[in-house]
Structure formats: structure tokens, C-alpha cells
Amino acid sequence: MIKFIKRMFAWWDGATVGTLFALFRKYKFVFEDEFGNRYFEEKKPSFDGKCRRMVTYRGYADASRIPSDWHGWLHHTFNVPPSEKPLYRQSWEKDHQPNLTGTIWAWHRKGSLNTRSERGSATGDYEAWNPDKG
Helix, strand or coil: CHHHHHHHHCCCECCCHHHHHHHHHHEEEEEECCCCCEEEEECCCCCCCCCCEEEECCCECCHHHCCHHHHHHHCCCCCCCCCCCCCCCCCCCCCCCCCCCCCCCCCCCCCCCCCCCCCCCCCCCCCCCCCCCC
16 A cells, blocks of 8 residues: 555656556556666657657666667667667777766775775875965
8 A cells, every 4th residue: 555655646756647547548658677777659640640658667766777779769869679679889989887876885085084094194285274474
């Protein structure tokens, strides 16, 4: 019962009941990616002739959690979903990683208050302002 009530109101943590009902009525399921995001496409084209595309996030709704190939499909850059025809990847391309800013996995420079490493010594070219010296 708690899960149902959470689905009713909590849009930031997965799809609400209304969204799930609309998806059931008008959309067809396309694919679920490695992050658990589910992609849908309208069964019939809209008034502009395009089938709208939609994503429901697994967990917190954050657009940076969508890989670039699925982002291109959602925005009609690619007609064929990446599940059917994966994009060609260069050898230097890294795997998709969501934005980690604000999380415990975010990158912090050496000497940051958020890291346990010690700050490097100053180069000596900095002189603090002193009001007595003018």
C-alpha cells in the first residue's frame, strides 16, 4: 500500500500512476537499458506526424543518466533505436557515466576539504594582505 501511495505522488522517484496509465494506453515498450531506464514510443503518430518518445527512470529522475545513443533516439536524431542498431563507438570513447556532482563519488581536487588527502605546500609567491603594511 505504501508503494502505491508513493507511486501516486512521487514523480521524482520513478513514474507516477498517471504516467504508467498513459504509457499503457498510448505507448509501446521499446527497451530497458543497463541503468534500468525504460524507453517508450507512441503507437500512433501525433498531429505533427512524429511518434513521441518517452523515458521512465529507475530511481531518481536525472537526465544525465541517459546514455548518448538513447538521448539521440529520444530527440529523433536517430530513427532506429540503439537496441536494434547500436551506434558505432570510437576506440577512445568511454562508457557513459551519469553526472556525479553532489554525490560521494564526485571528483574533488587534491587538498579539498571533501578529501582526506593533504594539501600541497604553497609555492611561496603568495603574500597575504596585511592592513598594517598599507
